[in-house]
Amino acid sequence: MTRATNFPADAIEEPAARRCGTCTLCCRLPDIDALDKPANAWCRHCVAQEGCRIYEARPQLCRDFHCHWLSSQRLGRHWEPAVTGMMVYEQGAQVTVLVDPDRADAWRAEPFVGELRQWAAAVEVQGGYVIVFAGDTVTRIRP
Numbered sequence: 001m002t003r004a005t006n007f008p009a010d011a012i013e014e015p016a017a018r019r020c021g022t023c024t025l026c027c028r029l030p031d032i033d034a035l036d037k038p039a040n041a042w043c044r045h046c047v048a049q050e051g052c053r054i055y056e057a058r059p060q061l062c063r064d065f066h067c068h069w070l071s072s073q074r075l076g077r078h079w080e081p082a083v084t085g086m087m088v089y090e091q092g093a094q095v096t097v098l099v100d101p102d103r104a105d106a107w108r109a110e111p112f113v114g115e116l117r118q119w120a121a122a123v124e125v126q127g128g129y130v131i132v133f134a135g136d137t138v139t140r141i142r143p
Ligand code: SF4
Pocket: 019, 020, 023, 024, 025, 026, 027, 065, 066, 067, 068, 069, 070, 081, 082, 087
């Protein structure tokens, strides 16, 4: 899922310990067919601000998923999902940004929108693209 090399090199920062903590954004924003969960709805197994109540038995896809902020550290710390309401990951050529619909304009503020445009410029050279999903609004980011 992750193609970290698509991101511009100057976005890399020194590794630092990052943890999900109380973030549960990926248990709410994505649609997950295997759990019969639509987008922007809580997984029935999630306890908000606490985590998964079936953690030891959670599906493999949940075990395997790490958002970009958590896994690549090519996103600055200011992209922390629990703070921004935004999570970033990659699906093939698509860099996906999911935004909490309660804060649907969060991605439009700086420095986020500026960095999204930089990512778009970097990944389009390699045939990729950046898409922001914010509630019912889907936006392709242009460099
Ligand atoms: S969105 Fe990222 S930081 Fe938040 S719980 Fe999921 S993997 Fe962890």
